[in-house]
Amino acid sequence: MTTFNLVESKLTPDTAVYDQVLPAGEGWLHPIRAGQTFRILDLEGNQAVDTLFYSADDFTERYSATETLKQDALYLTAGSRLVSSRGREMLTITADTCGRHDTLGGACSAESNTVRYALDKRPMHSCRDTFLKCLWQYEGGHARERRAVGAFTKRDITANINFFMNVPVTPEGGLEFADGVSAPGKYVEMRAAMDVLCLISNCPQLNNPCNAYNPTPVRLLIWD
Amino acid sequence: MTQSVHPVPPDTFLWEEMLPGGCHWSGLMRRGTALRIADTGGRANLSALFVRADEKLERYNMPDTLKAQHTAMLTRGHALYSDMGRVMCSITADTRGWHDTIGGVSTDAGILARHGAAPYQTHRNTMHRSAEDGLLIELGKYGLGVRDLMANVNFFSKVTVAGDGTLHYVPDHGAANDWLDLRFDMDVIAVFSAAPHALDTRADYAPGDVVLTAWHSGPADAADACRNACPENQRGFYRTDLLYR
Ligand SMILES: [Zn+2]
Numbered sequence: 187m188t189t190f191n192l193v194e195s196k197l198t199p200d201t202a203v204y205d206q207v208l209p210a211g212e213g214w215l216h217p218i219r220a221g222q223t224f225r226i227l228d229l230e231g232n233q234a235v236d237t238l239f240y241s242a243d244d245f246t247e248r249y250s251a252t253e254t255l256k257q258d259a260l261y262l263t264a265g266s267r268l269v270s271s272r273g274r275e276m277l278t279i280t281a282d283t284c285g286r287h288d289t290l291g292g293a294c295s296a297e298s299n300t301v302r303y304a305l306d307k308r309p310m311h312s313c314r315d316t317f318l319k320c321l322w323q324y325e326g327g328h329a330r331e332r333r334a335v336g337a338f339t340k341r342d343i344t345a346n347i348n349f350f351m352n353v354p355v356t357p358e359g360g361l362e363f364a365d366g367v368s369a370p371g372k373y374v375e376m377r378a379a380m381d382v383l384c385l386i387s388n389c390p391q392l393n394n395p396c397n398a399y400n401p402t403p404v405r406l407l408i409w410d
Numbered sequence: 411m412t413q414s415v416h417p418v419p420p421d422t423f424l425w426e427e428m429l430p431g432g433c434h435w436s437g438l439m440r441r442g443t444a445l446r447i448a449d450t451g452g453r454a455n456l457s458a459l460f461v462r463a464d465e466k467l468e469r470y471n472m473p474d475t476l477k478a479q480h481t482a483m484l485t486r487g488h489a490l491y492s493d494m495g496r497v498m499c500s501i502t503a504d505t506r507g508w509h510d511t512i513g514g515v516s517t518d519a520g521i522l523a524r525h526g527a528a529p530y531q532t533h534r535n536t537m538h539r540s541a542e543d544g545l546l547i548e549l550g551k552y553g554l555g556v557r558d559l560m561a562n563v564n565f566f567s568k569v570t571v572a573g574d575g576t577l578h579y580v581p582d583h584g585a586a587n588d589w590l591d592l593r594f595d596m597d598v599i600a601v602f603s604a605a606p607h608a609l610d611t612r613a614d615y616a617p618g619d620v621v622l623t624a625w626h627s628g629p630a631d632a633a634d635a636c637r638n639a640c641p642e643n644q645r646g647f648y649r650t651d652l653l654y655r
Binding site: 246261301340341 | 467473474477480482491493495496515519558561562571573574577642645646648
């Protein structure tokens, strides 16, 4: 039996400077300033929140799954540093009431759905489609962020974090998508060490039993 | 150069090249050709990326490779997937039994911290090189750069995950003359660095040599073991074959 190191936050929603519900299947691209704290709240449980981070100053510096794994363990939780492709800390997880988040499983796509589930699944909505749509829709933030976003393409979509997903690896090298360890009201919270752009696809996956075939909304909050 | 390590049938032989430890290499590998990749000394690490030759936005995708086959490591029978649901290459033979997919690349800063400085001025071609440096240099030859440095494969290296999630590099994983056959299922630019693994804890900078032997394997047929390893691979190979109809 694995025990998780659960850490609760002292922050309350009434002091948040940003508070928004993101329905399943929607994308979100938003700046988080250095020193701000960002919370993702799993409203109904076992939702996968596919997340990428980019430096707001230079979008070629981005969250790196392998650089993050080098310095922490396989699963992300309170205390984990989210490390950039240049080996720098982008954010640190400061509170976590779920206990385990995945950085190996990546995002679903129309093409990988045809491989994983069936050839006729291609028309289904996917996280990579959401990521791509976000990149051309984004209009918020500062001018430097808009410039960065205008330059984003599929080239910039790399291995992402799946908050609230449980993807255990066995000592023999096996990998499975296990039942979720999240539940309604669980959250993960992280403090930004640099100005970042956060790109989220609130996963629309309908083929994987780990979300009971029911993608659900999440709540996103930011504190100064 | 005539073939010297783990020879392939002479009528299929194309070329052979030694990649010295620490150095980097890239080349176009066409569908239906294969590389026999040998770790002659037993402590090589070959960090590798794969890019579709005629559409460089399509490239090796670690998560899709792992998810499709329910594995965190690679060995014989496994396919290496692109981000477009196609098989770029596949492992048709393997004497080592475990190739790392999650350890990432060694960096200049990491190599400097572990082994100290050894620049070209004093060390000539035995200078210390990192896998990240080697891969970026080779990517640059095709107009690619840091945005294309994805999670890579580390052939010959083993990183295990304990029950509590901690990663463990296995330093004595190799034996001299271990080899694998990597068959190319698409026209792919293969990008290699033979610099040390990022998590290699051994004190000396002594990356092993790798010998690449290229040969005509032919594309995967209907009875191919990688194609039929799981229903996911059958669909992945089918989607790949569509490109070449
Ligand atoms: Zn998804």
